[in-house]
Amino acid sequence: MRPSGCRAGEKGSKMRTGDQEKQAVRPASSPPSPGGWAPPEPYVDPGCAGLPQHLTKAVGLLGRIDLPGEAASVRGARHYVRVLLAGTGHPRADDAVLLVSELVANAVRHSDSRLPGGQVTLAVGRHSGTLHIDVIDAGSATHAPHVRAGTDAETCSGRGLWLVQELAAAWGWHESAAGRVVWFQLTLSSPSTPS
Template identity: 40%
Template sequence: MTAHLARRQSVVRGEAPWWLLPAMEDNLWEPVGAELVGLGRTSASVKIARDFTVETLTNWGLDELACDARLVVSELVTNAVRHAGEPTRLRLLHRASHVVCAVFDPKQQTPVVTDAGYFAESGRGLWLVESLSCSWGWRLDGQGKLVWAAFTAPFALDQSRTSA
């Protein structure tokens, strides 16, 4: 297995939606956002994050993104558990034509994209994230790192807001 650091810090593939980083850093959640805090360090936290993602996207009327987003969140949370100790939180944001899944962890270590061998049992997670999302990347700050993946989403209304 050959490991190499991704070439650009902050954005690996594509450009981040212009509103992503201020929204993540300053809790600017409008129009729609959801957060799962305290995921922990067990394999159960990966399942909890997947289920939270599917439920949230379904509530937002974005069922068609749920399968891909579920898999990407699973990879991001697994990487945080495996390489950073534990993820501190998962955020999902929906604005206009983007849905963003972001995982925070306490390590200042950048993600490493690997070239897994044919028979390797791991090492393909970030390639999977890249394949399923329209863009992904990370950002380091003094508290740790944010790893995110964005999806292009059709316009959908939050079903829970429209029923009131």
């Protein structure tokens, strides 16, 4: 379940759909589609208000948790994903834990979720062996998610989205009624292993 026309690490174009601004990033192995690609429209279900449709319908929601917008939530997010995925047998569960840790750390450090009363929502879904994970925060008027230029495996700080770009099959971000959503997908095989 890889969106077509989306390449990791390539600067995505902002798209407007209704009142939402979306940022698409292409997975490395897929060609751009003629019409471009945009994340699905959000689905508002009374039991899952604020979660995108791809986690409530097409993907199948495994779990969702709301965490305080503070540094201690990074540990809580790692633990939550580790426990949630323990029973799934997904071979990339460790990668999921690492990437969730990086994205939640970014959310509590760079977004308005770090302000008093702020929170970060983590949603985990699965479809046909692909994990889809959303980290939803309050966004920021001054910071948009991007991979820092010159980041590599030796960089000590600022490598969260670089890791997402390197390990995920696809990733991107968009604004929604629930806040800024940074998402990624992990397939059964690692990026360096043929699928």
